[in-house]
Amino acid sequence: MDLQAYLKRCVGLVDDALDHWLPAETMMPSELHKAMRYSVFAGGKRIRPVLMIASCEAAGGAAEAVLPAACAMEMVHTYSLIHDDLPAMDDDDFRRGRPTSHKVFGEALAILAGDALLTEAFDLLTREEALPGVGAEVRLRLTHLLARAAGSRGMVAGQVVDMDSEGRDIDFPTLEYIHTRKTGALILAAVQMGALIGGAPGGTFEALTDYGRAAGLAFQIADDILDVVGDQELLGKDVGSDQERGKATYPALLGLEEARQRAREMRDRALAAVEPLGKKAEPLRDIAHFIVDRSF
Numbered sequence: 001m002d003l004q005a006y007l008k009r010c011v012g013l014v015d016d017a018l019d020h021w022l023p024a025e026t027m028m029p030s031e032l033h034k035a036m037r038y039s040v041f042a043g044g045k046r047i048r049p050v051l052m053i054a055s056c057e058a059a060g061g062a063a064e065a066v067l068p069a070a071c072a073m074e075m076v077h078t079y080s081l082i083h084d085d086l087p088a089m090d091d092d093d094f095r096r097g098r099p100t101s102h103k104v105f106g107e108a109l110a111i112l113a114g115d116a117l118l119t120e121a122f123d124l125l126t127r128e129e130a131l132p133g134v135g136a137e138v139r140l141r142l143t144h145l146l147a148r149a150a151g152s153r154g155m156v157a158g159q160v161v162d163m164d165s166e167g168r169d170i171d172f173p174t175l176e177y178i179h180t181r182k183t184g185a186l187i188l189a190a191v192q193m194g195a196l197i198g199g200a201p202g203g204t205f206e207a208l209t210d211y212g213r214a215a216g217l218a219f220q221i222a223d224d225i226l227d228v229v230g231d232q233e234l235l236g237k238d239v240g241s242d243q244e245r246g247k248a249t250y251p252a253l254l255g256l257e258e259a260r261q262r263a264r265e266m267r268d269r270a271l272a273a274v275e276p277l278g279k280k281a282e283p284l285r286d287i288a289h290f291i292v293d294r295s296f
């Protein structure tokens, strides 16, 4: 399979859908909508939407069916990046190769752009015309999956414990607590939402859940490794910042080699989970390799 072509096709579909569903820059208050679009269209990898599409396809569904839900996921992810970059949190100047939202629009508007993206995501997910083929019960489950993954039992919990751990020695279970929530929760939800929209039967949903859990952890370990050995230009953000801030990371706790080994183990776990799904899961398999081997 040509993964680059697959990614390009998915990213094209997602970008068009985002452009369609996000409020236009000309809509009042224009500055807010400009700020929302500035961060969403700053050139992210769209890995969560791509995983949602690939999971839906692995369950027998079509890419087009998940696009609004994939947009909602990317909006929540982008909100988290905008807020994470704020002076009160990581205080970063660059994200996705561009000045961060608060550097361009000021802190108040950056906070509000993040708030609005988070809220618009749920507006989109619960709007009947956005997911025409998806029944109310499934829409409710999708909404719950995204809310649970983003909130104080998911991503926000991971972020809080991560901030709390800065400059402190933490143990391995705490590190896994942080990573499964801060990054893993949205990735798992993306895979599960794709599975639901694709109509996955119980066994397939479980297999995709195992894949999503392992892929989420693999993604974060790779992210930690890239912060040590990655290329600043390719990543579009500063490298070495985790160590500078005394952040809890896999390389810091396990060393680079063991962190790499752990990432490979998680990739293999993800691959094993979707083995029974056959050819339909080929994109998911290639994405698992990409997550671990990527340079950006």
Ligand code: GRG
Residues within 6 Å of the ligand: 043, 044, 045, 046, 047, 079, 080, 081, 083, 084, 096, 155, 156, 159, 182, 183, 220, 223
């Ligand atoms: C502020 C509630 C709140 C949460 C922030 C996502 C997050 C939690 C913080 C981002 C900091 C960070 C570097 C997390 C590690 C992994 C991660 C989520 C990286 C960014 O995701 P990518 O690589 O980014 O998918 P792109 O730009 O490609 O979308």
